[in-house]
Amino acid sequence: MARWEPNARERLVRAALDLFTEQGYDATTVTGIADRAGLTKTTFFRHFPDKREVLFAGQDTHARLLADAITEAPGPATPLQAVGAALDAITATFTDDRREFSARVRSVTAGHSELQERAALKRAGLARAMSDALHHRGVTEPTASLAAELGVRAFYDAFDRWADPAGQADPADHRTLTELARHTLDELHAAAAALR
Amino acid sequence: MARWEPNARERLVRAALDLFTEQGYDATTVTGIADRAGLTKTTFFRHFPDKREVLFAGQDTHARLLADAITEAPGPATPLQAVGAALDAITATFTDDRREFSARVRSVTAGHSELQERAALKRAGLARAMSDALHHRGVTEPTASLAAELGVRAFYDAFDRWADPAGQADPADHRTLTELARHTLDELHAAAAALR
Numbered sequence: 001m002a003r004w005e006p007n008a009r010e011r012l013v014r015a016a017l018d019l020f021t022e023q024g025y026d027a028t029t030v031t032g033i034a035d036r037a038g039l040t041k042t043t044f045f046r047h048f049p050d051k052r053e054v055l056f057a058g059q060d061t062h063a064r065l066l067a068d069a070i071t072e073a074p075g076p077a078t079p080l081q082a083v084g085a086a087l088d089a090i091t092a093t094f095t096d097d098r099r100e101f102s103a104r105v106r107s108v109t110a111g112h113s114e115l116q117e118r119a120a121l122k123r124a125g126l127a128r129a130m131s132d133a134l135h136h137r138g139v140t141e142p143t144a145s146l147a148a149e150l151g152v153r154a155f156y157d158a159f160d161r162w163a164d165p166a167g168q169a170d171p172a173d174h175r176t177l178t179e180l181a182r183h184t185l186d187e188l189h190a191a192a193a194a195l196r
Numbered sequence: 197m198a199r200w201e202p203n204a205r206e207r208l209v210r211a212a213l214d215l216f217t218e219q220g221y222d223a224t225t226v227t228g229i230a231d232r233a234g235l236t237k238t239t240f241f242r243h244f245p246d247k248r249e250v251l252f253a254g255q256d257t258h259a260r261l262l263a264d265a266i267t268e269a270p271g272p273a274t275p276l277q278a279v280g281a282a283l284d285a286i287t288a289t290f291t292d293d294r295r296e297f298s299a300r301v302r303s304v305t306a307g308h309s310e311l312q313e314r315a316a317l318k319r320a321g322l323a324r325a326m327s328d329a330l331h332h333r334g335v336t337e338p339t340a341s342l343a344a345e346l347g348v349r350a351f352y353d354a355f356d357r358w359a360d361p362a363g364q365a366d367p368a369d370h371r372t373l374t375e376l377a378r379h380t381l382d383e384l385h386a387a388a389a390a391l392r
Contacts, residue, residue: 078392117313124316142349142387149345150391153338191338192388195346196274 009047009057011037016054017104025051025112052118055105059122063129065089066151070133079139083151084185086130090155091178094162103163127152150192154185205243205253207233212250213300221247221308248314251301255318259325261285262347266329275335279347280381282326286351287374290358299359323348346388350381 005011015037019028030051034044048054069089073082094102109115130148139147158180175183201207211233215224226247230240244250265285269278290298305311326344335343354376371379 080392117317120316120320121313142353142384143391146384146387146391157338188338188342189391191342192391195339195342195385195388196276 005039005043008037008039008043011039012044012047013054013057016051017101017108020055020108020112021104025108025115052114055109055115056118056122059125062090062093062122063126065093066126067129067133070130071136073137079134079137079143079147080150080185080189082134082137083130083147084182086133086151087155087181087185088178091158091176091181094159094177096176099163102159106160106163123152123156126155146192150185150188154181154188157188158184201235201239204233204235204239207235208240208243209250209253212247213297213304216251216304216308217300221304221311248310251305251311252314252318255321258286258289258318259322261289262322263325263329266326267332269333275330275333275339275343276346276381276385278330278333279326279343280378282329282347283351283377283381284374287354287372287377290355290373292372295359298355302356302359319348319352322351342388346381346384350377350384353384354380 012033016028016033019032019036028051030044031041033051033054034041037044048057066086066089069086070082073085077085109119127145127148130151131145134144134147135141158177162175162177162180208229212224212229215228215232224247226240227237229247229250230237233240244253262282262285265282266278269281273281305315323341323344326347327341330340330343331337354373358371358373358376
């Protein structure tokens with residue numbers, strides 16, 4: 001009998017992250033995740049197809065945020081200006097209180113090839129969301145996918161700096177993820193323009 | 197009792213490709229591949245850890261070809277000139293008699309998400325081989341990885357055009373994979389320099 005479970009999705013994600021950290025990804029089962037969250041296996045499968053997907057539940061939302069921001073950028077915006085607006089939109093959802101959680105997701109992902117492969121798929125999916133949205137603005141290839149590639153790279157490079165526990169130790173760097181991503185996009189643009 | 201099997205590796209690759217095409221990737225087993233090749237399962241496992249790896253056996257060789265060409269490029273070569281030399285080295289191994297085989301690998305890979313994920317890993321591995329070799333030449337980030345990214349992209353875009361059965365129908369296009377890759381690298385470089 002299906003009943004409404006408050007925050008079931010969020011509880012499953014936290015439970016999975018705890019178990020992946022404590023006992024490893026391979027040793028963690030769907031039943032174990034559901035138990036830890038105080039939910040049933042049936043509830044788990046209403047939210048995720050398998051344990052690998054739990055940490056990547058945000059992909060569709062993130063892809064939509066990026067694509068919508070590019071679509072809604074002002075008409076005269078250049079491809080990189082539209083990508084910059086997309087970075088503003090996605091990074092605004094990573095508030096400072098999510099930093100510790102993000103750091104743990106990053107560290108668990110780095111420790112298992114199955115999760116790394118899934119993370120690479122997500123990255124490719126986000127790049128495609130941006131290049132598709134740029135195509136709809138009339139940007140042609142290869143410009144659209146190059147701009148999208150610089151965009152995802154700026155996001156991930158900035159995310160790594162933001163979520164890195166060592167990076168947090170620098171008391172001088174209070175930049176938000178949005179500021180870091182914009183700065184990284186500028187750096188990548190300059191390096192791409194200077195490529196010989 | 198291990199005995200020497202002539203061309204075992206090549207025979208296993210051809211057998212796997214045939215079975216993936218005929219009956220699908222999921223329905224194909226390691227035993228089935230070994231049987232088709234006239235070899236034992238033990239011989240299979242001397243060459244590959246599992247069926248997913250069979251079509252990606254060339255990754256280490258390809259990575260080494262790319263890295264060595266970058267390492268051996270003349271001292272004054274720019275990052276993109278070194279990457280161009282790497283493309284010359286890898287594409288030289290794709291002779292025209294391998295085109296039909298390559299087209300079949302490409303088509304089987306496109307049809308199954310597990311193979312697509314593996315192909316994405318290979319692509320990332322080739323990019324890393326190039327950026328690592330560029331680092332050893334003293335090229336800094338993000339220039340090294342941007343040059344490497346343009347390089348793999350030029351290789352894969354050119355490969356898609358070269359291996360595409362529809363593309364082969366164009367009687368005017370007799371360009372080798374090497375020529376296509378060099379041309380694509382030039383196009384990508386121009387687009388990257390013009391990015392705004």
